[in-house]
Amino acid sequence: MYTEFIKNVFLKKWVLTILTLLCLVSFSFLGYHLLRSNLYVLNNQRNLQTLVKKQVYVGNDQTSDAQIKKSFAGKSATKADAHARQVLNYLDQNYHYALRWSFDGNLANGRDVSIDTVNANFFTFYLISVASGRTFNARDYTSSSSEIPVLIGAKLAKSHPLGSKFSIVNTSSGKKEWYKVVGVMAANASVPSVYLLDNQTYLNNSIIRPFRKADRKNLTATQLMSAMQDLIVYDTSQAQLTKLTQKFNQGSFFKIRFISAKKNMADFYTNYKGTAIMFALISLIILAIATGIIIWNTWSCLKEEQSEIALRISLGLLPKNMLIAAIIYQVLISLVAVIPVTVYAVTYTKTLAQTAVGISSQIVLSGLLPKAEATSLVSIFALMLVITVFAVILVTSRFSKQSLAFRMGEE
Template identity: 20%
Template sequence: MNQLKYAWNDFKNNKKMMVLFICVVIVMFLFFTGSIQNVLEYKNDIDKLSILDKKGVYYAVDDTDMEDVDRIIEDEETVEKEISFFNSLEERNIPYYTEFEYAIGDVDGVTDVKEAYANKLFFEFYGFDVYRGRGFEKGDFSIVDGQKPIVVGYELGKVFKLNEVYEFETSEGEVFEGKIIGVLKKNSFFCRANDISVVNNVDKTYFIPINENYKDNKFGISDIDMSLTHMVVFTDDIRTLQNDHDIINSFNIKFYNARDRIEELNKTQRNKLLIIIGVIVIVISLMLVCLWFTFNKIIEEHMKEYGIHLMYGASYKNILIRFVWLVVGVELTSLVITFIVYKNMIILGYTVLLAIVLGILVLIYPYNRLKRLSIINILRNN
């Protein structure tokens, strides 16, 4: 306890420098914890899309020129052409998934609600876990008339009651009845193949199944365009598929290799990680220099005191413990604030490891300096 009292006196005597040190450590811990969180979230996204990282997986991008948009919209056969294209995929057993959504706004106090349409393979691919009720089944994707099954995100589960029927409105303004069959678990999410750096949380989304026969969906041109531009196709003959769509002379859809996109984003993430590591190393280096300077100042000011302690039986270890208490106090304060901000024990575990390494590095200087102390030299110089 005496060493703790001495450490507290050291802190008060060097208050400005120690407060500055605490602020720097807090900023570094927050930056490090936030970076770890981003890295882990990105890894989770990549893991979910690992099935795309192989040959024969392509995502669609709309490259339609603005001057062609009016022509396509005015063409009364555009919707029929695209429906035929989707149906041809089913007929040739070419697997694909698609999902698109519209912003709905506020629903009974829940803000930023989205209405999403998705086909069967989308749900099989992402495998959302259901909190209550059930997920979509095969028969849900062939209903033409009558009530549509609806699966809602976790937050909307507080608004829509399970097994109750509600009125919904399509993007074309058509009202239909939907029965709530399931509620997804909290923080369910997915990421699109052409933008896997963005996490799409579905807590405030309700899903409507896309009928396997595209004509039965009664989609308008906007829905068709969204279906195309959010589509992922699994095929070994993308050239034929590309030609089939080019022939219909509609939206200029291009198919790109998903593996190339994932590798590109992985490379970007690796570069970001290197930058983060570089920033952390620089901050730690500057902090170590400042703290070693502070500890050197403390040692010089208390040299005579250390000599007296050593003369009366204290060990170098006893004196070093004073510095250990200083470091522990600073790091514990910083860790508590970091936890208050992020509230995630798993991610905080990485920050605790950083704190341990940082503490060891910080104590290297006072350990080496104290180890070289000589009682005779101390008394002679003081």
């Protein structure tokens, strides 16, 4: 009964139905991205509170392309490496700091991974969840053993389980290293950035190794440059920070600036709020247009088919049946409208979760749809469903309350 009623009444105006679908699909995409972005911002803001409370300063790499070409070619590269080790020694002697550098590599099975080197203080500010095994201890950073303990991402646990050993070329140094898995990170373990609160680097395809004494002795300028962005310096004064900046920038090998985490986050919000408000307004306008078309379409279809409806009522159709049919029709429209963004979210994130590393892993996800993505989809669908169904209920209820016989008599 409902299928026939929907087909003969609500699907009479295909153009309006298609317009409704297009508007709702557009709203779904915009709303999904906006809500997901805001969820990331809220989550990352919470995760970065340690940096704010400790008055942390974060490195901002401002080295120009011209400097890189000049400093890392021929004999200049040797001088740059020597300068990098001097800067590291200066850091060790005068500052508390946390660093991480990341380079892409390949496992023996051909899988792309990122190889991240971190010092002990890194885990003070970035709480990496471990699903099994352990994190690094003090001995891991001082050991000179050829076997290096590592943490691996959730996507690598199947081929490299806890306790397994393997070798890989560490692309940051160009040397082959032997690793032992001491911990497997939880799915979607991540590293947020004070510069991009609406995103984060996932570690599902990452290998984390400790920054050891041997690494300090052989530090290269390339490694230090990779660590400069997001290099954390804390428990220091502005005067000491100025000295560190000058030390980095000596010889024109590097150019770095240190900005407080609090200011970085404030600058992000300054730029983000305007964009977020603009997208929110566009989304709401599109939803309003879609709702207007739904109201117009529903009323027009009911009015044009009032003779058909009167006949059905005489044959036993109840007003509540007409209302249920309208609700079913709108629920189906909303379900169809949310399919494209669902397919996009699942396909895109699943593909990246299997393959992307390094910078690309800022949007790598594990599982079908992690919490932020699933919450965004469900919330957008629920909002769209509630508003559109409420609209058809109002229109259909108003139509039902009027006397069909009277309206037909006027005709």
